Amino acid sequence: MxxxxxxxxxxxxxxxxxxxxxxxxxxxxxGANVVAASMIGIPIIGYVFSAxxxxxxxQAWIPLGRIEQFPEGQTRLATYTNPFRRPWDGFVADIxxxxxxxxxxxxxxxxxxxxxxxxxxxWFPQSGLFMCPCHGGVYYEDGSRASGPPPRGLYEYEYxxxxxxxxxxxxxxxxxxxSV
Amino acid sequence: MKIFASIYQWLDDRLALGRLYDQSIGHRIPASxxxxxxxxxxxxxxxxxxxxxxxxxxxxxxxxxxxxxxxSIEYLDYTQPFGWLLRGLHFWGSNFMVxxxxxxxxxxxxxxxxxxxxxxxxxxxxxxxxxxIAMAFTGQGxxxxxxxxxxxxxxMSILGRIPFVGMEATHLVQGSPIISGxxxxxxxTIHVFVVPAVxxxxxxxxxxxxxxxxxxxxxxxxxxxxxxxxxxxYEKLVERTGERLMPEGGGKDLVFTALIxxxxxTCAVVIGPKIPNGPADPSLIHTVPRPDFYFLSLFAVFALxxxxxxxxxIVYLLPLSIVILFAVPFISRGQERHWSxxxxxxxxxxxxxxxxxxxxxxxxxxxxxxxxxxxxxxxxQPQFVQGRTPLEHVGATIVQxxxxxNCHSIDGTGGKRGPDLSGVATRLTYNQLVRQxxxxxxxxxxxxxHLSPYEVTALVSFLHTLHPENEPPSQNSAPEPxxxxxxxxx
Ligand code: FES
Numbered sequence: 001m002x003x004x005x006x007x008x009x010x011x012x013x014x015x016x017x018x019x020x021x022x023x024x025x026x027x028x029x030x031g032a033n034v035v036a037a038s039m040i041g042i043p044i045i046g047y048v049f050s051a052x053x054x055x056x057x058x059q060a061w062i063p064l065g066r067i068e069q070f071p072e073g074q075t076r077l078a079t080y081t082n083p084f085r086r087p088w089d090g091f092v093a094d095i096x097x098x099x100x101x102x103x104x105x106x107x108x109x110x111x112x113x114x115x116x117x118x119x120x121x122x123w124f125p126q127s128g129l130f131m132c133p134c135h136g137g138v139y140y141e142d143g144s145r146a147s148g149p150p151p152r153g154l155y156e157y158e159y160x161x162x163x164x165x166x167x168x169x170x171x172x173x174x175x176x177x178x179s180v
Numbered sequence: 181m182k183i184f185a186s187i188y189q190w191l192d193d194r195l196a197l198g199r200l201y202d203q204s205i206g207h208r209i210p211a212s213x214x215x216x217x218x219x220x221x222x223x224x225x226x227x228x229x230x231x232x233x234x235x236x237x238x239x240x241x242x243x244x245x246x247x248x249x250x251x252s253i254e255y256l257d258y259t260q261p262f263g264w265l266l267r268g269l270h271f272w273g274s275n276f277m278v279x280x281x282x283x284x285x286x287x288x289x290x291x292x293x294x295x296x297x298x299x300x301x302x303x304x305x306x307x308x309x310x311x312x313i314a315m316a317f318t319g320q321g322x323x324x325x326x327x328x329x330x331x332x333x334x335x336m337s338i339l340g341r342i343p344f345v346g347m348e349a350t351h352l353v354q355g356s357p358i359i360s361g362x363x364x365x366x367x368x369t370i371h372v373f374v375v376p377a378v379x380x381x382x383x384x385x386x387x388x389x390x391x392x393x394x395x396x397x398x399x400x401x402x403x404x405x406x407x408x409x410x411x412x413x414y415e416k417l418v419e420r421t422g423e424r425l426m427p428e429g430g431g432k433d434l435v436f437t438a439l440i441x442x443x444x445x446t447c448a449v450v451i452g453p454k455i456p457n458g459p460a461d462p463s464l465i466h467t468v469p470r471p472d473f474y475f476l477s478l479f480a481v482f483a484l485x486x487x488x489x490x491x492x493x494i495v496y497l498l499p500l501s502i503v504i505l506f507a508v509p510f511i512s513r514g515q516e517r518h519w520s521x522x523x524x525x526x527x528x529x530x531x532x533x534x535x536x537x538x539x540x541x542x543x544x545x546x547x548x549x550x551x552x553x554x555x556x557x558x559x560x561q562p563q564f565v566q567g568r569t570p571l572e573h574v575g576a577t578i579v580q581x582x583x584x585x586n587c588h589s590i591d592g593t594g595g596k597r598g599p600d601l602s603g604v605a606t607r608l609t610y611n612q613l614v615r616q617x618x619x620x621x622x623x624x625x626x627x628x629x630h631l632s633p634y635e636v637t638a639l640v641s642f643l644h645t646l647h648p649e650n651e652p653p654s655q656n657s658a659p660e661p662x663x664x665x666x667x668x669x670x
Contacts, residue, residue, distance in 0.1 A: 048352075049352065051351045051352055051354065051355045051356055051357075051362065052348045052351050052352050055357075058357050077463070077465070079463045082356075082358050082360055084356045084357065084358060084360060084362070085360065086360065086361045086362065088245035088246065088247050088248070088361050089245075089246050089247065089360050089361040090245070090246045090247030090248075090361075090459075091246065091247075091459060091460065091461035091462070091463070092246035092329070092359070092360055092361065092460055092461070092462060093246075093360060094461070094462060094463045095358060095462060095463075096462055096463045096465055112462070112465060113333060113337070116337070116487075117334045117337045117338065117482060118330075118333040118334050118336060118337035119330060119333070119334065119469060120330065120333075120462075120465035120467065121465075122465060122466070122552060124555075124583050126555075126581050126582055126583060126630075127582040127583045127627065127630055128629065128630040129583065129625055129630075131550055131552065131583070131586060132550075133467070133468045133549055133550060133552050134334075134468070134469065134483070134549060135482075135483045135548050135549065136548055136549065136550045136587060136595075136597040136623070138625040140625065140629070146620065146625030146626065147620060147622065147623050147624055147625045148623060149483075149487045149490070150487075151487055151490075151491075171357055171358070172347075172357035172358065173333075173336065173350070173354075173357065173358050173359065175336065175337050175339075175340025175341070175346060175347065175350060176337070176340050176341050176346065176491070177340045177341065177342065177343070177344075177345075177346025177347045177350075
């Protein structure tokens with residue numbers, strides 16, 4: 001009633017909607033809910049998207065084994081533990097890679113994943129080739145592309161040697177978007 | 181009896197059950213819509229019901245952790261009473277659902293039922309179709325066996341090809357920079373909570389649209405849709421010939437649905453659920469991943485596409501094909517509904533379906549995959565070594581020992597990735613064979629670094645003998661230079 005009374009006395013200029021108690025309350029309520037929803041929503045987005053933000057563990061040096069396990073001139077399968085391992089991960093935390101010991105401190109560590117579509121490549125010492133079981137991609141012993149659909153050679157991980165141990169920076173499965 | 185009547189009356193008074201019936205399963209449809217061609221939508225709905233019930237029950241036992249997923253599936257198969265049956269129902273229910281939703285779409289497409297005023301029904305339905313595919317994919321991932329694990333790796337490699345944000349996209353889906361328990365949890369959540377919620381919401385809209393727009397009348401050749409008068413005509417048609425969906429119009433739906441349900445139960449009992457092929461263990465690399473049947477054609481496309489097209493197709497063509505699917509009612513705006521007046525529609529269906537079937541067949545046989553064990557496991561038939569010189573025998577051994585057979589078959593056995601070697605001497609001259617072996621070409625790696633000159637000579641001398649008896653090996657038109665190792669004793 002009070003509002004109507006006011007309007008009668010002071011008509012608002014054309015085009016300006018009257019501010020009523022109800023309207024104010026509605027807008028206030030709407031705004032407060034937007035604030036409250038973002039207080040809930042932003043942490044949820046952070047929770048779901050946290051996987052995207054680079055984590056320190058991705059850069060971690062992960063032990064692969066003693067150098068003696070990799071005889072010179074040979075290429076061997078090795079596994080390391082996923083630095084993001086969760087206690088219930090089981091076998092899946094054992095990430096395989098190919099270790100090629102060239103000579104002395106010279107190594108090459110290849111991701112197991114074919115550069116084409118990620119299938120596990122296999123090493124054949126007899127012909128000195130990595131072959132992919134999926135679509136017949138083939139790589140030479142130094143990881144360079146030999147033939148088939150892969151658009152590039154095998155992905156290589158960085159490595160270092162500490163106290164006779166080989167360590168690898170394998171905290172991320174490589175793919176074509178950002179090649180290791 | 182009186183008591184039931186009064187309970188019903190009390191409920192009807194509160195819930196308006198009579199009105200609900202009139203507006204839903206009792207709504208009036210044109211008599212021509214009661215057709216054996218119109219039964220696929222309701223059968224898909226029945227599959228959804230099976231999936232919801234069996235899925236909920238399976239979740240009582242299944243553990244979405246890499247360590248226990250396999251064990252819990254084995255528990256379902258061998259220990260839990262009826263666990264194997266429920267897994268079978270869920271597996272076959274999904275197969276039937278993918279098939280039926282596809283047939284439903286083809287029927288709607290061929291009958292022009294997506295045209296005015298039912299465009300939005302098609303768009304919502306297409307989204308539902310994509311949801312069903314998403315369910316099938318995430319569901320097969322939940323088996324988390326060897327195939328499931330490497331299937332995920334393949335999909336992540338595909339995602340990784342998205343420009344600029346490829347890595348971020350894979351990490352978001354994987355829940356971690358490497359496939360792990362986090363990935364399985366995400367797939368579980370998507371399969372069990374997210375997509376089902378989307379499906380149920382969209383289904384409500386889909387059915388509301390079906391009720392609001394009415395079930396399309398059986399198309400008549402030559403009868404045109406005129407947006408000006410269509411709705412009026414439809415209402416008149418319903419008034420004239422209409423009958424209630426249930427019980428008059430829906431008898432065929434009921435019979436067909438019962439048939440489908442029986443078929444699902446039969447498959448589940450007779451064939452059973454899909455057995456997981458070993459717990460996911462990435463360090464067991466001796467695996468050849470194969471997707472479930474609905475992805476075989478996509479799998480084949482990626483194998484057969486020339487490499488330079490791959491990233492382009494993944495980034496542009498795949499999304500484009502989805503956009504085209506959604507845009508069907510806005511692209512095809514002709515007023516004719518009957519298929520006999522729409523040859524384009526028939527050609528589209530025939531082309532798409534034959535491509536899918538051929539690709540799926542190729543995906544099943546995968547001739548492009550090398551046989552990783554052929555070099556050590558496939559014999560060589562006597563006629564290919566009989567009467568050969570010792571040097572040529574050494575060559576035959578090299579063909580096996582250097583993994584040539586993984587990609588090349590001899591007499592049909594071995595890999596199909598490269599050409600069969602049985603008659604290779606008729607296609608390449610001695611010198612061309614040497615060049616091919618040493619330098620490789622296109623799809624063949626160069627073996628130069630891993631063969632000594634002696635081995636090359638032996639290998640090529642052997643290959644040079646591989647020709648049919650009455651067809652001589654090919655020769656240079658110019659005289660050939662002397663072979664590197666002379667067979668002349670002096
Ligand atoms: S994934 Fe290796 S060739 Fe396709």
